[in-house]
Amino acid sequence: MSTCLVPRLAVVGVGLIGGSLALALKAAGAVGEVVGIGRGRANLDKALELGVIDRATQDLAEGVRDADLVFLATPVLSLTEVAATAAAHMKLGAILTDGGSVKGSVAAAIEPLLPVGIHFVPGHPIAGTEKSGAEAAFATLYHGRRCILTPTAHTDIGALDLVRRVWEIAGSSVVLMDVEKHDRILAAISHLPHMVAYSLVNAVGSYDRYEENILEYSAGGFRDFTRIASSDPTMWRDIALTNRDALLEMMERCEAFFAELKEDVRNGEADKLYEFFQRSKELRDAIVK
Template identity: 40%
Template sequence: MEIKQVTIVGLGLIGGSLGLALKKARPEIKVVGVDLEQQTLDTGVAVQAVDWGTTRLSQGVKEADVVVLATLVKAMPGLVQEAAPFLKAGAIITDVGSTKAKLVKQLSALLPAGTSYVGGHPMAGAETRGIESADPYLFENAVYVLTPVPETDQGALTAVTELIRLTGAKVLLLSPEEHDAIVAAVSHLPHLTAAALVNAVARREEEVPGTFQLAAGGFRDATRIAESSPEMWQDIFLDNKETLLPMIRAYRRSLAELEEAIAGGNREKLYRLLAGAQEKRRQIPAKQKGLLPGIHEIIVTVPDQPGEIGKLAALLGIKGINIMDIEILRIREGDGGTIRVGFATAAEAGQALKVLQNNDYLAWLKQ
């Protein structure tokens, strides 16, 4: 199937980033934006995330080969109902919703004859919101889950797969039920616990003013995702409660084990629980993440100077070494910081290590 027009409904972070990535990869594809806010559409055109935009859903979808729903999940069934009379024969609907089992059934039942639906969920995002935060590289090397069911049209699945690969994402096929069970553990529970942690410490702040002023990197890292949209996450938690609630209970059991070990002064049990968590956490980068190969990592210390990360990336780029992942681990004001840099192969990591050490960086392979 030749895709000539993609219509993105909802030009927020995900919708805007998708438009930017598609226009960067295939400028000839017409990308149309649909949004409630004209200012958002104007910004989308200005940053070249879309070719043109409209506040009228019927106008935006009528010539679309693919329609991407990038709104809150609760809005999607109503949008499909509104768009249905205007979809052309052969049009494909897909979405970026964070829950799938209920949504796949709802949207599939609402589609007119001659159209297709493929559920989707990019495992990428940020705490920031809106078209202003859109990034053409948001999906680069990220896993993008598609959730076909037995009734899914194979031609539509192939077309959406090829479209998503244009963004640099790695497509992973899961059933809707598998998707919801996995994201309940690795996405939804972490957001819930981040919010709970902030609320718990906020109560301590009321009792001991100044508590938040001492919040350092560990607390900030653990609670960063609590800044995400409350409206979006309340919908996600409620839509996926059947799989999320068992994970909450499992987390409570883990907390109870630690609490009991501390209350009882059981050093052996406490050490075993902490060491077990440490060992399992260390395994995560070394294992496959969806379709991503294992990452080979280098730790680098950099001085506290403007442009140091860009300089580091340029040194590797000149040698043709591709950075697969990068993360700032620690920052010491006035004294620089520590960065983790990931590569697809051990050979690339070894080559990068030599380049950095030859340029007087303190760097070493992460074991």
Template identity: 55%
Template sequence: MSMIIERLAVIGVGLIGGSFARALREAGTVGAIVGIDTDRSNLEQALSLGIVDEIAPDAAQGVRDAQVVFVSVPVCAIPAVVREIAPFLPAGCIVSDGGSVKTAVVQECEALMPPGCAFVGGHPIAGTEHSGAGAAFASLFNGKRCILTPTRDTDAGACDTMARLWRSAGANVCSMEPGHHDRIFAEISHLPHVVAYALVHAVGTADVEGENVLSYTAGGFRDFTRIASSDPVMWRDIALMNRTALLASIDGFSASLAELRQRIDRSDPAGLAEFFTIAKQFRDGIL
């Protein structure tokens, strides 16, 4: 694959940012990569692992010559980071992000772009429960979706460049309006995470005759709740930034759980079989 950009700046060289850098390097679609991170030890690890070619003392210096700046920090922090770097962006620079909430981020960041620069909202649908530069790997995005969320004001050329970069990283790229994105991901990503956290919290605090209930967990519980090992700060930010859509999703889940409870309470075997069968069919349809 031929080079797409000569210089990339990655702000937040963790699982997503580090894997993006690794994937582009492996594909040969980027020249030099500069890493920017508030965690100095993480940044030095990224350098020692060859994820980045150099590290910047601060964000302002790190973005000066970049053609693309990829911001991979907790979603609540993205606008503040873009505000910090905006005065130092070179002409024609593209800024993009990897946050899983888009409406608020895109609105704020588009407004911060200096003339001649563009912001392109993005969300790679990939990840693990691990974090930091040491968790990054080049194949993370292979066969996964990356959603770009351009608006009517987004520069078409900038959007095309980001699409080409994500495709070179192995992702399948699609586009949608930011609000539509947030409603979808409240249902299929944000709700499952808060449910997993809530389940572990409920079981962990359950008082069953003084027993440590979690010590009896096996494969099913652990598989179901794996995502509750994700970064609590990241999920705090996501829950707050996508509050309206997530609350609607929680209400829908609560109604479904209440219906299930009623069928159990009235000892309704046919109703339970119907409920579980419908859910199984939905699940099997995913596979």
């Protein structure tokens, strides 16, 4: 890049998601200065030390003041309050965007708060790990991933275009999607699997028929399968609270399949069991072809 797309970027919440976007844009030469904003000093110092950000502040109003683009990457429930304060102190024409995992409630809460001249683009990179904090951030997190942007009737076209370019520079392919559709699809492919993994680990880990910890016997399969149950509890509490209806729909769907399978196990239905497993294997294999 010879031109600098974002002269000053402010990242609110310099964790895995915020930190990785900063690193990706720095690696591409697409940002001038990166200001990191957070509540705790320890994480900000770590981010400075690792070169994720160039300047740090715990004062949100001051941190966003001169930014051309403000990226909010704090847990979903905190986004509204953070957006309200940020938007009140941003310069005219600046763009606000976010990476929150739920979009409907976020867009609905933030849009009415925006002063005239501040543009908001709701977004969600489909990338992540179970790690948290500035230390978890890395420049290639978004490479080859999708980033979903969910513009609403109020979204400014120029702002949308800039945010799209930002994610493309970070290595992602950008998909535009209706907020409601985003929340339902994510409930299915991401939020439900996390609920399932958390339940499974609690069910197995608290099984106390034997004295030893039976998880000690688990092999690679169990460890891979339950990796997502190590994800940050605050992040997932917020997702469960803010995408409730779509998540409940998917949880009920999954319960019905599980109950069907349980009945087949109970009744020793050899053919039905085979078909159930075979269908699942075909669906799974189709996505990793």
